[in-house]
Structures are given as structure tokens and as C-alpha cells.
Amino acid sequence: MNAKLKEILYASSLLLIPVASFFSGQGESPVRFLFFPLIVLLAFRLRSSTLLKAGFTCSMLLTLMVFSSGPPSHMIPKIAAEMLSFFLVTAATGFVVQGIEAEKGRSSKSASTFQVISDDLKKKSDELQTALDALTKAHQQLQLTNRARSRFLADVSHELRTPLTSIRSYSEILLDYDDIDDATRKEFIHTIFDESERMTLLVSKYLGLLRVGAGKSEMNITQVNPRLLIEISMNVVTPLAEKKGLPLIIELPADFPQVRGDQSQLTQVLVNLLGNAVKFTATGNITAGARQKDGMVEFFVKDTGEGIFPEEKEVIFDEFYRISGSLPNRPSGSGLGLAIARQIVEQHGGKIGVESTPGKGSTFYFTIPIFTEETAYIQPEPLPVGRETAGHLDPILVQTESIVIRQTLRKLLESMGYRTVGADTPKRGMDVSTEIRPGLIISDVMEGSGDFLKLGNWARVAGIKIILAPLYIDPANSDLVLAANGYFNKPFDRFQIVSTVEHFVTNNGRFSIITPQHEEARKLQTLLGSAGYGADLYVDEAEALKALPVTSPHAIILGSFPRSRSEDIISALKREPSCNSLPLFLLMDEGCGRFAEVVTHDSLSRRNSGKGITPLVKKIEKSLTWHNSK
Amino acid sequence: MALQVLIADDEPHISRALSFVLEKGGFSVHVAGNGEEAMRMIRKERPRIVFLDIVMPKTSGIDICREVKDDPDLRGTCIIILTAKGQEVDRRDCMSAGADAYLTKPFSPREVLEQVMTIISRGEK
Numbered sequence: 001m002n003a004k005l006k007e008i009l010y011a012s013s014l015l016l017i018p019v020a021s022f023f024s025g026q027g028e029s030p031v032r033f034l035f036f037p038l039i040v041l042l043a044f045r046l047r048s049s050t051l052l053k054a055g056f057t058c059s060m061l062l063t064l065m066v067f068s069s070g071p072p073s074h075m076i077p078k079i080a081a082e083m084l085s086f087f088l089v090t091a092a093t094g095f096v097v098q099g100i101e102a103e104k105g106r107s108s109k110s111a112s113t114f115q116v117i118s119d120d121l122k123k124k125s126d127e128l129q130t131a132l133d134a135l136t137k138a139h140q141q142l143q144l145t146n147r148a149r150s151r152f153l154a155d156v157s158h159e160l161r162t163p164l165t166s167i168r169s170y171s172e173i174l175l176d177y178d179d180i181d182d183a184t185r186k187e188f189i190h191t192i193f194d195e196s197e198r199m200t201l202l203v204s205k206y207l208g209l210l211r212v213g214a215g216k217s218e219m220n221i222t223q224v225n226p227r228l229l230i231e232i233s234m235n236v237v238t239p240l241a242e243k244k245g246l247p248l249i250i251e252l253p254a255d256f257p258q259v260r261g262d263q264s265q266l267t268q269v270l271v272n273l274l275g276n277a278v279k280f281t282a283t284g285n286i287t288a289g290a291r292q293k294d295g296m297v298e299f300f301v302k303d304t305g306e307g308i309f310p311e312e313k314e315v316i317f318d319e320f321y322r323i324s325g326s327l328p329n330r331p332s333g334s335g336l337g338l339a340i341a342r343q344i345v346e347q348h349g350g351k352i353g354v355e356s357t358p359g360k361g362s363t364f365y366f367t368i369p370i371f372t373e374e375t376a377y378i379q380p381e382p383l384p385v386g387r388e389t390a391g392h393l394d395p396i397l398v399q400t401e402s403i404v405i406r407q408t409l410r411k412l413l414e415s416m417g418y419r420t421v422g423a424d425t426p427k428r429g430m431d432v433s434t435e436i437r438p439g440l441i442i443s444d445v446m447e448g449s450g451d452f453l454k455l456g457n458w459a460r461v462a463g464i465k466i467i468l469a470p471l472y473i474d475p476a477n478s479d480l481v482l483a484a485n486g487y488f489n490k491p492f493d494r495f496q497i498v499s500t501v502e503h504f505v506t507n508n509g510r511f512s513i514i515t516p517q518h519e520e521a522r523k524l525q526t527l528l529g530s531a532g533y534g535a536d537l538y539v540d541e542a543e544a545l546k547a548l549p550v551t552s553p554h555a556i557i558l559g560s561f562p563r564s565r566s567e568d569i570i571s572a573l574k575r576e577p578s579c580n581s582l583p584l585f586l587l588m589d590e591g592c593g594r595f596a597e598v599v600t601h602d603s604l605s606r607r608n609s610g611k612g613i614t615p616l617v618k619k620i621e622k623s624l625t626w627h628n629s630k
Numbered sequence: 631m632a633l634q635v636l637i638a639d640d641e642p643h644i645s646r647a648l649s650f651v652l653e654k655g656g657f658s659v660h661v662a663g664n665g666e667e668a669m670r671m672i673r674k675e676r677p678r679i680v681f682l683d684i685v686m687p688k689t690s691g692i693d694i695c696r697e698v699k700d701d702p703d704l705r706g707t708c709i710i711i712l713t714a715k716g717q718e719v720d721r722r723d724c725m726s727a728g729a730d731a732y733l734t735k736p737f738s739p740r741e742v743l744e745q746v747m748t749i750i751s752r753g754e755k
Binding site (some may be wrong): 158161162165166167168170171172173176177184188191195305 | 641643644646648650651652681685734735736737738739740
């Protein structure tokens with residue numbers, strides 16, 4: 001508003017110019033020389049279009065004024081010439097200013113474009129730098145791990161070769177020399193025996209390390225008494241600590257909750273931490289204890305040892321990392337202790353960390369969930385993402401005799417966003433299902449009761465998927481497995497339940513793949529899997545026909561059999577009532593199109609299967625849509 | 631007089647096996663359990679052949695080997711390095727330290743004896 005007012009003011013001041021010119025025109029006044037700078041000044045002040053309009057208007061007005069008032073006739077040509085020149089100058093200035101402004105606009109525009117491009121480039125280069133830094137760091141990390149790994153392997157090989165040398169040497173001596181007296185002979189045999197014992201221990205130690213390192217250890221979850229845990233662990237390291245004259249102290253409140261975990265694994269964590277504390281402490285003492293923190297139990301092991309530098313805090317938990325591990329006169333070790341501890345703690349749903357002042361000592365701590373009835377069967381892992389949409393799905397029926405297990409399972413499923421219903425007996429389960437039609441049944445029936453088969457068959461007829469949750473499953477009891485679509489074992493862990501339930505509730509569908517070629521089978525399975533489909537593999541039609549009525553797949557994909565075999569399989573499949581209406585895809589070389597069209601639903605070029613998901617899966621999906629719309 | 635041999639290894643079982651074989655082969659055998667002891671005995675007993683384990687408490691086998699080879703007084707002492715580390719790096723370390731032979735665990739006592747005989751016959755030529 002203010003700017004507009006200013007413009008009007010400037011425009012009207014323009015009026016003054018011709019007026020002044022008119023009156024000064026009577027004599028040869030110097031004022032008229034001021035006109036041009038004034039015009040230029042105003043032109044810059046005003047927007048060029050306004051200037052043009054104003055200039056033009058002023059000239060016209062003035063001309064009219066001059067002629068209407070009837071000035072002396074000798075004045076007319078002079079005034080007219082002045083008006084004309086004024087108009088021309090104004091207009092010309094206007095154009096120049098317009099040109100300048102346009103140029104200014106263009107250059108500022110190109111400057112801003114340049115700015116944008118250069119900002120963009122800078123961002124890109126920053127991103128590249130970040131990526132490069134990350135890669136370099138990852139590379140260094142890998143190199144470190146690699147170096148640590150080979151050092152570990154060298155250590156293992158050294159440790160193993162020593163007893164092996166003894167065993168080999170003494171047995172060779174016993175074989176080579178006949179004149180060995182009985183006592184020596186006995187001594188040598190003893191040595192062989194002892195050394196093979198030592199080797200067995202070493203092997204099982206390393207295998208144990210590697211198993212835990214690979215995350216393959218099975219957890220046996222129970223309620224564990226923290227005091228007992230600390231005491232057992234302390235007993236293990238007591239001889240070492242006594243040798244170094246380090247007192248071991250327990251710091252634990254009297255009334256303390258039980259934790260939920262695998263006792264032997266938790267002991268291993270504490271033993272590893274206590275072992276390190278003893279190893280790296282020369283004088284002072286070592287304290288182990290626990291306290292409650294944020295609904296968890298936090299164990300700690302405090303030492304007065306050499307401490308850990310801040311930059312070492314993260315890496316010490318890495319596999320094979322040993323502080324100055326390659327230097328002589330350093331405590332020996334595998335470099336796996338803390339890595340294993342971290343893995344165990346994380347598997348328990350806890351966290352591990354360290355606080356330390358170099359030269360003063362370190363405190364390692366880790367958290368473990370408190371044992372309650374509710375957590376009895378469930379691993380407290382973070383909620384998987386993307387579960388918000390599960391609510392609209394059909395409810396899940398949880399049928400178990402035990403109310404604790406039922407409530408635990410329902411609570412878990414509900415925390416994942418599913419709706420659930422409960423039932424105590426299979427009979428009640430069937431009644432409930434008739435009314436609410438669950439999308440999935442999870443059932444816990446005693447093996448051999450016959451109830452499960454009843455429920456399973458009923459569910460199959462009703463088209464409901466069912467998961468078995470038995471205590472143990474006997475693989476020989478194929479009826480039981482066949483009647484269910486899947487099963488999980490107690491103790492239930494969250495991951496197992498989440499992945500199994502998700503598979504049944506949200507998957508797009510299943511395919512049955514019949515192929516004699518292992519590679520082809522895996523490739524198809526991977527392709528379909530990454531597109532959200534399940535895939536069951538069979539090597540021939542006999543196997544497939546046995547399973548097809550149970551798995552009820554979306555479609556069947558027939559792999560690369562010789563043509564006559566393909567024909568046999570297809571006719572066998574067509575004879576089977578449960579699958580003769582299923583879409584059948586034939587994976588084949590190009591050029592056999594006609595054969596495929598006649599006998600199968602559609603053919604897939606084998607060439608397509610190599611190009612990634614899009615061509616093959618898209619083709620299947622398109623084809624199925626067409627099939628279903630028929 | 632029987633040839634003097636020193637075995638320096640912190641694994642008593644290995645020293646015992648080696649000394650048994652070498653004694654049977656007619657050598658006079660001394661045993662050292664660590665690097666320092668080994669060095670002391672080398673200077674005192676002047677063994678013709680020294681078996682050195684690389685990984686030993688106090689002084690490592692490589693260091694002793696270097697010290698022996700650098701000492702003009704101890705010229706003529708043959709050094710055979712014993713190690714459980716079969717890596718190329720170790721082999722190079724041994725050779726650069728001047729070792730005469732290198733044996734990787736697990737070794738056969740028979741081979742050790744053969745090795746010793748070769749060294750001695752080489753020395754006699």
C-alpha cells in the first residue's frame with residue numbers, strides 16, 4: 001500500500017516537469033537543464049510502465065492545456081516541439097530503464113539459478129563425501145575385524161596345534177621305539193590322554209564361542225534369581241581373583257525381583273565381564289551387583305582396573321577386538337567375550353554398555369527384563385514396524401487350554417495390532433469361528449487327542465488357515481503337520497510368532513513350484529518371495545499332489561522338465577480335483593508357445609526369470625487377474 | 631662326547647617328547663622353560679643345536695635367535711625354530727632372524743631327528 005502511494009507521488013511529481021518547462025519556456029531559464037536528470041531519476045524511481053504512462057499522460061494533458069488556453073501563436077511551434085521532445089525523452093528513458101530492469105532481472109535470475117545449481121552440487125558433493133566417509137569407515141572396520149579375525153584364527157591354531165603336537169609326538173615315539181620301559185610308556189600314554197582331553201576342551205570352547213557368535217544358540221527361558229546368577233559367576237572367577245589378591249564384592253538389595261532369561265547364557269555374560277575385570281585390574285577390588293532401572297534389572301560389574309578410553313567404548317564390543325591385543329605381555333583372550341556378552345544381552349531384549357575413567361576403572365552394565373507372568377513366554381523385542389494396518393484384517397482365534405498362554409498370545413497379537421478372540425477347547429473354538437469367521441486359528445492341542453485333527457479338518461473346510469502351537473511336534477506324525485498350515489514351538493518367542501502370523505495373515509498368496517532343478521526352484525522362490533508371495537517346492541508331481549490339497553496355492557508353476565514329462569505332470573495335475581482349476585504356469589524356453597497355450601494357463605519364458613522380479617512376477621500377476629476375472 | 635642340544639619350549643610335554651627322541655639319538659639334551667633361561671643355558675652349555683619355541687614367556691624365540699646369531703662367541707650354534715604358527719610371516723621372521731631351520735607344529739619327532747642329522751652333516755662338510 002505504502003509503495004503504491006509512493007509511486008503515485010512520484011508520478012504526480014512528474015507532472016511538475018512539463019509545468020515548469022512551460023513557465024520557464026518564456027525565457028532562457030537554466031531550470032530546463034534540470035529536466036533530464038530529473039526524468040532519469042524519476043524513471044529509476046518508478047516502474048518503467050508507470051513512467052511511460054505518466055509521461056505520455058502528462059504530455060497529452062499539457063498539449064491540451066496549451067491549445068485550449070489559446071497561447072500566443074508564436075509560442076505554438078516551440079511548445080509543441082518541447083512537448084514532443086519531453087514525450088520522446090520520457091519514453092526513451094522508460095525503455096532504457098525497462099531494458100536495464102529486464103537485464104537486471106535476467107542476471108539476478110541466472111544468478112539465483114546458478115546459486116540453486118551450486119547449492120545442489122554442494123549438497124550432492126556433501127552427500128558423496130558422507131557416503132565416502134561411511135564407506136571408508138566401514139572398510140576400515142572390516143579391515144580391523146578381518147585382521148582381528150585372522151589373529152583369532154592364528155591364536156586358535158596355535159592353541160590347538162600345541163596339544164596336537166604332543167599327541168602326535170608321543171604316539172609316534174610309542175610306535176617307533178620298542179625299548180621303552182613300562183613307566184615311561186605309561187607316562188607317554190597318560191600324556192596323550194591328557195593332551196587329547198585338553199584338545200577336546202579347546203574344541204568345545206571354540207565351537208561354543210562360534211555358535212554363540214553366529215547367534216545360533218537356543219535360549220532356555222526361565223525365571224532366574226539375580227543373586228544366584230552373580231554368586232555362580234563369581235565362583236567361576238574366584239580362583240583367578242584370589243591369585244591376584246582382588247576381593248570380590250556383591251552389591252544387591254535384599255528384596256530383589258527375578259529376571260527372565262536363560263540362566264547359563266546370563267551366567268556367561270557375567271563370567272565374561274567378571275573375567276575381564278579380573279584380567280585388567282592389578283589392585284583394588286571388583287564389585288558385581290544389580291539394581292532396578294526403568295522396569296528392567298540392570299546388572300553391573302565394577303572394577304578398579306586400567307579403564308577404557310572413550311574411543312574404545314564402542315569397538316570393545318566388536319567381535320575379535322582386543323585392546324592392544326597384538327602386543328606382548330597383554331592379557332590373552334579370544335576377543336570374543338564382550339561380543340558374545342552383547343549378543344546374549346540383546347537376544348534377551350536388553351542393552352549392554354560401559355562407563356569408564358582411564359586409569360581409575362570401568363563399570364560394565366547390562367539390562368535384563370524382570371520376570372512376570374506376562375513376560376513368561378514372550379521376548380520383549382521392539383514392535384515390528386508397519387503393523388498399524390493389521391486392525392482391518394479378520395480376527396485371530398487363539399484356542400489354548402491354558403489361560404496364561406492364551407492371554408499371553410492374545411496380548412502379543414493385540415500389541416501387533418491384530419484383533420483376537422479366545423477359546424479354551426477346540427469345540428468352543430469351532431463354535432466361535434462359525435460366528436466370527438477368524439482369518440487365522442492358532443491352536444494348542446495335545447498331540448494324539450484327535451481334537452486337533454477335528455479342528456484342523458473343520459478349518460480346512462471353512463477355508464481358515466491354522467497354526468499349531470504344540471509343546472513338541474513329532475515329525476513322524478505327518479497327519480498333525482499336514483492338518484496345520486504351520487506351527488511354532490514353546491517357549492514362544494516374539495520373532496517366531498510375528499513372522500509366522502504375518503505370513504498367514506498378510507501374505508499375498510502361495511505358489512506351488514514343481515521343478516527338478518534346484519537352482520531354478522530357488523530362483524523362483526526368491527523372486528516370488530521378494531514380491532510377497534510364498535512358494536512351496538516340489539521335485540515331482542507325486543510330491544506336489546500329496547501336498548496340494550493342504551497348501552491350496554494360488555497357482556502352480558511347472559519348471560523345466562523335458563516336454564514329455566511336462567505333459568505327464570500336467571495331465572496328472574488336471575486329474576486331481578483339488579487343483580484342476582488352479583492356474584498353471586509353464587516355465588519354458590521361448591518358441592514352445594503353442595504347446596503352452598493349449599495345455600496350461602500361461603507360459604513364462606525362462607529368459608524372463610533371470611531379469612529380476614518385474615518381468616516374471618508382473619506377468620504372473622497380470623495373468624492371474626485375467627484368470628480371476630473370467 | 632655326545633653333541634649338546636638345548637630345547638627351549640614352555641610346553642613341558644613337547645620338550646619331554648623331543649628330549650626323549652634326541653637322547654635316543656645319542657645327544658646330550660638340556661631343557662629350558664622360558665627365553666631367559668634358554669639364553670643363560672646357551673651361554674653356559676654352548677649347545678651345538680638349539681630348539682626354540684617362538685611363543686615363550688619373557689623373551690621370544692625370535693629374539694633369542696637374533697641374539698645368538700649376532701654374538702660372534704656363539705658362532706656355530708644351529709637354531710631350529712619350533713612354532714605352532716604356520717604362517718608365512720612367521721617363516722620369514724625366522725629366516726630373517728638367521729634361523730637354520732623351521733618346524734611347524736604338529737611335527738613328527740622322526741622328522742626332527744632327520745633335520746638334526748642333516749644340519750650336523752652339513753656342518754661337518
